[in-house]
Amino acid sequence: MLLRASFATFVLKKADIREDKMSDYIPQEIEPKWQKKWEADGIYNADIDPTRPKHYALTMLPYPSGDLHIGHWYAMTPSDARARFMRMNGYNVMFPIGFDAFGLPAENAAIKDGIHPKIRTYQNIDRMRKQLRSMGAMWDWRREAISSDPEYYKWTQWFFIQLYKHGLAYRKMAPVDFCPKCNTTLAREQVWGEDRHCERCGTPVIKKDLEQWFFRTTAYAEDLLNYEGMDWPERVRVLQTNWIGRSEGASVNFTTETGDVIEVFTTRPDTLWGATFMVLAPEHPLVDKLTTPEHKAEVEAYKLQAARQSDIDREAADKEKTGVFTGGYAINPVNGARIPVWIADYVLMTYGTGAIMAVPAHDERDFAFARKYGLKVIPVIQPEGEPLLDGDTMEAAYVGPGRMINSAHMDGTYVSGKGHADPGMQKVIQWLEQEGRGKKTVSYKLRDWLISRQRYWGAPIPMIRCEKCGWNPVHESELPVLLPEDVEWRPTGESPLKLHPTWKDTTCPVCGGPAERETDTMDTFMCSSWYHLRYLSPWYHQGPFDPKEYDYWMPVDTYTGGIEHANMHLIYTRFFHKACRDMGITKGREPMIQLRNQGMVLGEDHEKMSKSRGNVVAPDELVERYGADAVRAYLMFFARWDMGAPWNSSGIEGTVRWLRRVWAMVTEAPSGPAACSDETKRLLRRRVHQTLRRVSHDFREFEFNTIVSSLMELLNEMVKVKEAGAYGTPEWNEAVDIYLRMLAPVCPHIAEELWERTGRTYSVHTQPWPSVDEEAAREEEIVIPVQVNGKLRDRITVPADATEEQIQAAALASETVQQYLQGKAPRKIIVVPKRLINIVI
RNA sequence: GCCGAAGUGGCGGAACUGGCAGACGCGCGCGACUCAAAAUCGCGAGGGCUUCGCCCGUGUGGGUUCGAUUCCCACCUUCGGCACCA
Structure with a gap:
């Protein structure tokens, strides 16, 4: 290794290698280094820039369970890679992140061990921020929004009041689904399966006659069936269409x-x-x-x-x-x-x-x-x-x-x-x-959305009931209706808001007489119905979002997440947007133009990952062991993104090997000859630009697995031509340049490190995406399969632009074909230029 | 029952508009390096046979076509959703 290294400095030009010493690929060193620098430099900050086309890339916000799951990585890192690709293509890209922080698990845990949901939730968020940072994603953390922050739920409540004022939120007595374990009512969408179980905990629900708050989703049934101008998967559209019924x-x-x-x-x-x-x-x-x-x-x-x-x-x-x-x-x-x-x-x-x-x-x-x-x-x-x-x-x-x-x-x-x-x-x-x-x-078949939850850890429904004046909304100036923190949990699971001695006591906003607050909180799907709007300006106090930011960034251009939300979050958020549009708050028909769903990562045993099965893959360990880049690359490579597949712990070794070879290819001198034939140089450029064409296409189409395999193939080619003397030539430098740019969205750290080590200007992530040199990508000679009666019998090499006649002549000249013809004339010949020739006897 | 998706080597998967099936990777086998191992590098491989070549092969059975993983018909299996929706 040392010998090779000194040889390298001797042979290489300055432009190729800046460092004198070669070193191994150690992701544990370079990854945190670049993550800190990128954030310190704010290279991923997205600000309004009317001179550039905008691209709002969004991935479904996580619940702060306390640990980032491999499923989060699978959902988020390809989305990040594509957002990066869009950015390199000249778009002003916003890729925000936040937390869907209200919800039952934290409260259930509180009932069990007494830790306040707020404390637990914010601890979990701290931990998950670190984990999320380890991905090396291009998040603009300044735009982080947390749905349990009073600054956030103030506006969740404000939206409720607007819906109420427009007759889209109402209260009615109805037989509703109730989960006895979660101790709360559920919306119809949250009751799943033949046994009608709770989407969250799996317990079969029971019916109860209760007076509850509903949103009038049914008023939008027809509008929700219209997918005009939307690039959403057929699958989701069918699920929603059937659901709306x-x-x-x-x-x-x-x-x-x-x-x-x-x-x-x-x-x-x-x-x-x-x-x-x-x-x-x-x-x-x-x-x-x-x-x-x-x-x-x-x-x-x-x-x-x-x-x-x-x-x-x-x-x-x-x-x-x-x-x-x-x-x-x-x-x-x-x-x-x-x-x-x-x-x-x-x-x-x-x-x-x-x-x-x-x-x-x-x-x-x-x-x-x-x-x-x-x-x-x-x-x-x-x-x-x-x-x-x-x-x-x-x-x-x-x-x-x-x-x-x-x-x-x-x-x-x-x-x-x-x-x-x-x-x-x-x-x-x-x-x-x-x-x-x-x-x-x-x-x-669509029903109105039941949003009352008899739980503590959610946004309080901002309504007050007076004996004299009935139900009335809290004055908007009084928002937010804060969750009291001095609460106690009963093992029965009853909401502490009901049991709180003073919280519900208030005065009627109409007559000023004594009145009571609603003690139910909102379904957390209400919080997540508008988080993409809070991301626009979480610092804004005059409204749920800054209209300037809205006008520039909305709608969401690319939204990614799991298909399990087809009939829940994705219907709710569409309803919410349309209702807000009709109330003059938002604009446009739809909140999210393009939707793509990732599949699921299964355990190595091909079963759904679960703690009880013991087949859970922990991303932190993988990052520690292989580096974030290798994890990202493997997650993009090992399955079709929309399908998902079982995890394979030795499979990831393949991407680690690949990155080590990339590292070596760029940083180490070849052992082969120093001279290089023109033919080799042409071959190199051809392969580089053909790969670039394919990778660009695959990024556009979310075909991440073939992006990585194309890059692997190109590496294999480059290693060959490197040994054949291409190293150090202008063609080689171009190849490395393009290679690192293509690698940058997939594996941002190693790309940045190698970009720097080859003396290029920081940062690879602010570079433009290279453009395909079609002339270089053109094949000069192609191999055409020769079929006789539809069966492959021979191959001929012809110029890429060979005419039908030339291909036919070359094929008929083949010895093998002559053997089959046995002197007779063929009955029919089909020539597909650039593709194939079939001789029918 | 209805709706939808998917069936390709030992495994994950690839194949642009009907045109060389199995790219890329894992795993496996052989070899090189090593005292040895690991790592690394090189080579090999769909199955079969009477092996210089031929036959079979993309869930099954038909069909269209010079040619089908791709299109059409019927069916089987798996997964997901809905489920007395009038």
Whole structure:
């Protein structure tokens, strides 16, 4: 090594190597050194600069659990690399970071060990800041925002009040999902899976009737379905679209014999003439009125059972339909038929109007119900070319297209299926509207967002209840409503805000009389619905963000994070933005233009990482052992970013080896000859510029794994030509220059160190991205595979611009081809210039 | 049940618009260096066979095509989401 080193100084020109002594690649030394310098120099500070195009790159903010997980690294370092790439491409890039610091884990821990959530959270944040710094990411720490800071949640509360003032926040009594372990209500999106468990702790939820605060997300259902101008993964759009669950149909009014109107929603108004009974949800408000005395006992019993069943596991029960007759009747508005009204738990109070018209001939559920209870089945849609449907003998509901029958003046109308676009459906709905018997309606599965949480460690809901004046918001000048710190936790998990002796006592903002504060706090998804706005100006006091910063930086250009938020954070934040737009606070249709999701890093056993499985990979240890650059490179290399893959602890050795070889390639002199052929130089430039083209493309497309493999390939080539005498030539210097610039976004520390060691001007991270020299990248000669009958038989080398005729001539001249031809003429020859030739015999 | 994604060597993965399947890396084998090991460097490898060459091969079975991992049809498996949504 020493010998080689002195040889190197002897051979090299000054421009190549500044240091006299060669040394090994020791990331533990260079990484902290550069991290400190970059921060001290503020090279990643992002400030408004109208002369440059801006790029707001954002990665989902972490919860301060206390330890940075390998998943954080997997999510964040490729995002960082791409933000760096954008910056080198001339964009003024903002890449901020912060903490989603409210939430249950800190509070649960407090109940267990008595450490105040605030203390724990801020300790965790300190620790995580250090860990985040070890990544060497280009964060602008001046823009850090922490959702549990009073300066932050003041504005979370302010947003609540704006939503309230615009009628988008309201309070209602409703059966809500309640997690008995977390001791709080949950939004529908936070209840997962078949067993309806809590998204956070996995405990099956129960139903409770509670009065709670909601945000009117349903008012934005249609707007949320519009993805125009958005570059979001199809997968997320499909998940959200299904979640929002739009169905087109009609609402139709049925009148009961007691004179009440029951509104129903149906996607098949064309089957109205076949409605032979009605079914109400057991909780429907008209049930009691409709029920006749002789059915009262039965109905009450069923209601009770249904209520209990929703508390137990409603889904686990087999799908056998049950229900009871109320004794009441309603009139079918299209034909005046007198039809019985039933109640059944297959009709949900939470969807549509909680009541349906039942058309057993054309709906599977209604059919099963009708057969079980011997109700009438009247077919009204006749499939074409089939024997006439008979309600008494049908074995299943017919749900396909056909012509309307038994439908009076509508008979013969062809209906193809669902949706307002169907001409038959249009005709029916038009008629219903004309007659005033129904109207065109769209129904959604999306529900309003329940944001009340019966917890301490969150932003207090800034509302006050007065005996006289009811609910009113806190005066904006009184914000923030501070969380009291002198609180105690009961092992029962009840919110200490409720138990605090004085905190909730206040005066009414309207009449000044004694009143009480809301003791519930907000869902933390409320905090994270606007953090991208707080990042714009966390120092700003006159509003949630500085409008100057907003106008320059928004919207977020690239947003990255996990797909698990498709139906939670990503819907909430879109709703929030749209609501704020309508209140004049934000601008533009959408907050985030481009979205990309990373996959998941699994344990080495191919299972999801978890402490109990003992397969967790700790990034701190890896950084200590291999350096942040190697960890970053491996995370980008080992899987398709959007797919994720199992961790492989020896796999990372590969990227370490690669970086050592890069180091050696740049810093050590070759053992080969000093002279270099022009051909070698041309080859070097060609490979460099071809790689540059590919790497640039892959950065744009988030294909990080092939960026690293391209750089590995180029290294292998460069090591070869280095030994062939290219070292020290202008072509070599160009190659090193471009190599380090391409490496810089992936492995910022080693790139900076080598950039400096080769005498280049600080910093590699403020250099422009190189541009491809297409002429240099052009191949002169190419190898063309020769197929005979579609099978590879030979290869020929031809000039890159060879014409079809030339390729054909060269291929036919091949001995191998001649052997196959055996003197005969080929039947057909397909030539794909630059690609392949196929000779068909 | 419905919706979506994915199936390629021992493993992770690559393959631009239908054009050389398996780049790159891990692991493995052999060799060099070493007293030895580690590290490093070099070489090898999809499977098979009657091995100077041929056959098979991208979940399965068909199809389109001169040519299919890529397009079409049917199916299987795995994963994710939804789940009586009228």
